[in-house]
Amino acid sequence: MIAVLIENLSKIYTGGNKAVNDISLAVNQGEVFGFLGPNGAGKTTTIKLLCGMLTPSNGSCRVFDLDPAQNPEKLHQLSGVMTEHAQMYDHLTGLDNLIFFGTLFGMNMSECKKRANALLNRLNLTYAGQRRLSTYSTGMRQRLSLARAMLHSPKILFLDEPTSGLDPESAQNVNTLIQELAASGTTIFLCTHQLRYAQEICTTYGLISEGSLLATGNIEKLRSMVSSKLTVRLKASLIPNGMVYEKTGEDTYNITVSSEDEIPLIIKGIVGAGGDVYHVSADQIPLEEIYFSLIDMNNGKMERENL
Numbered sequence: 001m002i003a004v005l006i007e008n009l010s011k012i013y014t015g016g017n018k019a020v021n022d023i024s025l026a027v028n029q030g031e032v033f034g035f036l037g038p039n040g041a042g043k044t045t046t047i048k049l050l051c052g053m054l055t056p057s058n059g060s061c062r063v064f065d066l067d068p069a070q071n072p073e074k075l076h077q078l079s080g081v082m083t084e085h086a087q088m089y090d091h092l093t094g095l096d097n098l099i100f101f102g103t104l105f106g107m108n109m110s111e112c113k114k115r116a117n118a119l120l121n122r123l124n125l126t127y128a129g130q131r132r133l134s135t136y137s138t139g140m141r142q143r144l145s146l147a148r149a150m151l152h153s154p155k156i157l158f159l160d161e162p163t164s165g166l167d168p169e170s171a172q173n174v175n176t177l178i179q180e181l182a183a184s185g186t187t188i189f190l191c192t193h194q195l196r197y198a199q200e201i202c203t204t205y206g207l208i209s210e211g212s213l214l215a216t217g218n219i220e221k222l223r224s225m226v227s228s229k230l231t232v233r234l235k236a237s238l239i240p241n242g243m244v245y246e247k248t249g250e251d252t253y254n255i256t257v258s259s260e261d262e263i264p265l266i267i268k269g270i271v272g273a274g275g276d277v278y279h280v281s282a283d284q285i286p287l288e289e290i291y292f293s294l295i296d297m298n299n300g301k302m303e304r305e306n307l
């Protein structure tokens with residue numbers, strides 16, 4: 001089932017700033033979709049369009065087949081949103097904030113309390129539940145904001161930089177939670193700059209720059225747009241004549257190949273020449289490198305177009 005469908009979507013702000021420029025993409029239910037792009041790329045604007053906080057200048061978007069601008073109330077029942085500047089009340093405790101927002105979703109008081117306490121516990125905030133929000137650190141607010149977004153068990157979560165401002169342990173906990181939610185069928189639409197975390201948890205990606213979508217797909221697809229080369233790291237007693245390699249240490253070598261299919265041939269070649277192989281590993285280009293390559297390719301293309 002398609003959770004998010006965006007077709008030729010554009011947003012031009014008053015003053016003429018084209019923040020989103022004719023983008024089209026689809027996200028299936030249960031995916032963790034990583035929406036990646038540099039500052040000002042149009043990620044938050046896209047989330048606001050998907051949540052009905054902004055209306056499109058052109059094109060359309062649908063969330064579980066609902067038009068966010070036409071059905072904001074229905075959409076709020078099935079979606080949760082966590083942005084960096086989520087509105088909550090400083091003079092209320094963490095727990096009371098959650099209870100307040102739970103009642104806005106139509107939950108009854110006992111249901112609200114039970115769910116709020118469970119989420120405080122899951123996000124390691126039980127100790128601070130009775131403290132006023134004004135005493136919370138940035139990371140604690142961030143986690144409470146995530147709890148708020150999850151209160152009514154939404155079918156889709158829009159998360160804008162959910163791990164920014166979190167220490168590594170809390171970030172890991174949030175990422176595990178995101179994976180658990182996805183495994184139980186929740187769709188996650190995640191904007192982030194934290195590419196290493198993104199690679200750990202996202203199943204598909206969209207890469208946006210200056211309002212335009214550069215690429216979508218899983219990591220293999222993005223990788224194939226940049227390079228299909230692999231670096232094979234070997235520890236072996238010899239390398240046969242004719243095999244191109246880079247020596248990286250005593251008995252250790254790097255060999256660049258075009259696909260995994262070449263790895264058994266390398267091993268057979270070494271063993272056939274009377275050598276022993278002690279270690280083999282293959283490194284694929286990480287998301288971070290793919291991201292920068294695609295951004296560079298796009299900048300180069302734009303420069304060429306402007307000549």
Ligand SMILES: Nc1ncnc2c1ncn2[C@@H]1O[C@H](COP(=O)(O)OP(=O)(O)OP(=O)(O)O)[C@@H](O)[C@H]1O
Pocket residue numbers: 013014015017018019037038039040041042043044045046
């Ligand atoms: N209310 C607004 N009025 C005019 N321009 C805006 C408004 N909000 C955002 N913009 C502009 O739209 C563009 C996209 O902004 P957006 O916040 O969507 O980017 P982003 O990818 O979320 O960036 P970041 O990673 O920094 O959060 C930027 O050029 C920004 O300056």
